[in-house]
Amino acid sequence: MTRRIWIFDTTLRDGEQTPGVALNAREKLEIAKQLAKMKVDVIEAGFPIASKGDFEAVKTVAENVKGPVIAALARANPKDIDTAWEALKNSENPRIHTFIASSPIHMKYKLKMTPEEVLEAAAEAVKRAKSFTSDVEFSAEDASRSDLEFLCRLFSVAVKNGATVINIPDTVGYSTPEEFGELVRVLREKVPELDRVVVSVHCHNDLGMAVANSLAAVKNGATQVECAVNGLGERAGNAALEEIVMALVTRKDVYQVDVGVDTRQIYRTSKLVSSLTGIFIQPNKAIVGANAFAHESGIHQHGVLSERSTYEIMTPESIGLPSNRIVLGKLSGRHAFMHRLKELGYDLPEEEALKAFERFKDLADKKKEVTDEDIEAILGEQVVNIPKVIELEYFLVSCGNQSIATSTVRVKKEGKVIEEASTGDGPIDATYKAIDRACGINCRLMDYSIKAVSGGKDAMGEVVVKVERNGKIFTGRGLSTDIIEASALAYVNALNKSFATNGGVISN
Numbered sequence: 167m168t169r170r171i172w173i174f175d176t177t178l179r180d181g182e183q184t185p186g187v188a189l190n191a192r193e194k195l196e197i198a199k200q201l202a203k204m205k206v207d208v209i210e211a212g213f214p215i216a217s218k219g220d221f222e223a224v225k226t227v228a229e230n231v232k233g234p235v236i237a238a239l240a241r242a243n244p245k246d247i248d249t250a251w252e253a254l255k256n257s258e259n260p261r262i263h264t265f266i267a268s269s270p271i272h273m274k275y276k277l278k279m280t281p282e283e284v285l286e287a288a289a290e291a292v293k294r295a296k297s298f299t300s301d302v303e304f305s306a307e308d309a310s311r312s313d314l315e316f317l318c319r320l321f322s323v324a325v326k327n328g329a330t331v332i333n334i335p336d337t338v339g340y341s342t343p344e345e346f347g348e349l350v351r352v353l354r355e356k357v358p359e360l361d362r363v364v365v366s367v368h369c370h371n372d373l374g375m376a377v378a379n380s381l382a383a384v385k386n387g388a389t390q391v392e393c394a395v396n397g398l399g400e401r402a403g404n405a406a407l408e409e410i411v412m413a414l415v416t417r418k419d420v421y422q423v424d425v426g427v428d429t430r431q432i433y434r435t436s437k438l439v440s441s442l443t444g445i446f447i448q449p450n451k452a453i454v455g456a457n458a459f460a461h462e463s464g465i466h467q468h469g470v471l472s473e474r475s476t477y478e479i480m481t482p483e484s485i486g487l488p489s490n491r492i493v494l495g496k497l498s499g500r501h502a503f504m505h506r507l508k509e510l511g512y513d514l515p516e517e518e519a520l521k522a523f524e525r526f527k528d529l530a531d532k533k534k535e536v537t538d539e540d541i542e543a544i545l546g547e548q549v550v551n552i553p554k555v556i557e558l559e560y561f562l563v564s565c566g567n568q569s570i571a572t573s574t575v576r577v578k579k580e581g582k583v584i585e586e587a588s589t590g591d592g593p594i595d596a597t598y599k600a601i602d603r604a605c606g607i608n609c610r611l612m613d614y615s616i617k618a619v620s621g622g623k624d625a626m627g628e629v630v631v632k633v634e635r636n637g638k639i640f641t642g643r644g645l646s647t648d649i650i651e652a653s654a655l656a657y658v659n660a661l662n663k664s665f666a667t668n669g670g671v672i673s674n
């Protein structure tokens with residue numbers, strides 16, 4: 167039989183210690199309900215002595231969230247413990263979590279207590295908590311920097327006085343995985359009482375090793391892992407719940423343990439926590455970052471499109487994401503582009519598709535991400551194949567709120583390169599007049615419209631113009647990340663259509 171690991175979620179307690187985060191009772195309840203839906207084993211709802219608001223929040227969670235154990239934190243003193251119980255007492259599964267520091271630094275400078283006094287306070291705290299509930303967790307704060315013999319005595323005292331969960335925190339994220347795994351192993355060996363209780367770990371991420379340390383602890387017999395959604399927590403945060411769970415699930419061959427978490431709720435939980443705490447998730451964050459299941463480079467895209475497991479070690483569906491993402495950009499290749507064309511419903515002859523691919527690559531050089539709208543726009547331009555009697559080679563505009571707009575354009579016309587300049591009512595009018603001069607024509611702009619056809623600051627602008635020449639109206643369309651270029655291209659496109667009706671001849 168495989169060992170079952172308890173997932174103890176501390177998003178609402180240590181997670182709330184993230185600088186800048188404060189959750190009210192309603193927000194804590196919403197997150198707690200989602201954590202229960204995700205089937206975590208324990209929800210640490212808060213630290214009731216901290217404030218009236220946190221007391222109310224823990225009480226609200228305790229009274230309304232069914233399923234997981236609801237824990238509340240308390241220092242090793244009667245008032246904290248009584249207050250924690252007052253907040254928890256209506257829960258169907260209440261746990262008091264009491265703690266005291268055990269390292270020489272913390273005992274001397276912070277608590278100003280001798281080791282014997284700490285032992286005494288721990289024993290009293292656990293006893294008092296036990297008078298309220300059978301489920302009592304005891305933590306030795308800064309355990310990883312404590313004297314081993316003292317830590318063994320402290321844990322032994324806590325269990326003898328009724329603790330049912332013993333937690334070993336790496337409070338300042340100082341341990342390495344080898345050291346921390348060894349600490350768990352040695353404690354289990356030296357403190358026989360630990361056989362009767364849940365052995366828990368609580369790792370901080372100051373050196374970026376919280377998850378690795380927690381997993382090393384699991385390898386060495388820990389049966390509960392304390393963690394927070396999105397890795398929230400004091401300073402650099404706690405071990406990230408989603409990383410712990412997915413590591414245990416994905417590498418079951420290594421850890422050989424089970425968890426009760428419904429992993430398909432991970433993504434939704436992460437989003438909810440991010441939006442209620444206001445702490446944004448970095449795109450390359452493991453499991454829940456926007457890029458965790460996105461593929462941008464051609465070789466990877468080709469691999470994933472042929473067989474997902476080439477570059478995906480877990481499925482996006484397993485964390486509740488509908489699908490992976492093929493991001494089209496300058497590093498993408500033909501396979502991914504053709505695949506997207508098919509998804510968009512285009513079945514182009516190979517030659518056309520390759521032409522579109524070239525245009526896509528040109529655009530991708532100017533733009534971070536090429537969206538579906540960009541591709542639609544590229545194809546829209548390409549399908550209407552107008553002979554290019556004139557081509558815009560170059561333009562330069564100068565304008566400002568205190569100066570007259572001037573535009574210089576270089577146009578290739580019937581094989582010849584012509585440069586002209588003009589002033590105008592704004593940069594676009596000046597550019598259109600300069601193009602007219604270069605072509606030796608006169609036409610009237612009847613209509614002009616512009617819209618963004620994709621999102622973001624680097625959105626493509628699509629300009630549509632209606633131009634009147636010799637009594638006929640021609641529509642032109644231009645597309646670029648630069649709106650003046652889009653405007654000039656639309657105008658040139660309309661002119662080329664007008665020349666096409668005249669057998670490709672430019673006449674006024």
Ligand SMILES: CC(=O)SCCNC(=O)CCNC(=O)[C@H](O)C(C)(C)COP(=O)(O)OP(=O)(O)OC[C@H]1O[C@@H](n2cnc3c(N)ncnc32)[C@H](O)[C@@H]1OP(=O)(O)O
Binds near residue numbers: 213216267276337
């Ligand atoms: C490692 C962790 O994450 S522990 C949890 C940390 N979380 C928090 O601190 C958030 C909530 N905290 C608070 O709201 C406040 O700090 C309170 C309400 C707990 C205490 O506030 P105050 O009474 O104003 O004390 P303050 O925070 O300044 O100092 C902490 C006091 O608790 C004592 N203390 C710290 N840990 C413990 C402990 N585990 N058991 C007993 N006493 C403790 C300190 O020695 C200090 O005592 P002193 O006032 O006699 O010098």
Ligand SMILES: CC(C)C(=O)C(=O)O
Binds near residue numbers: 336338
């Ligand atoms: C209270 C304990 C578990 C803690 O948060 C820590 O040591 O980091």
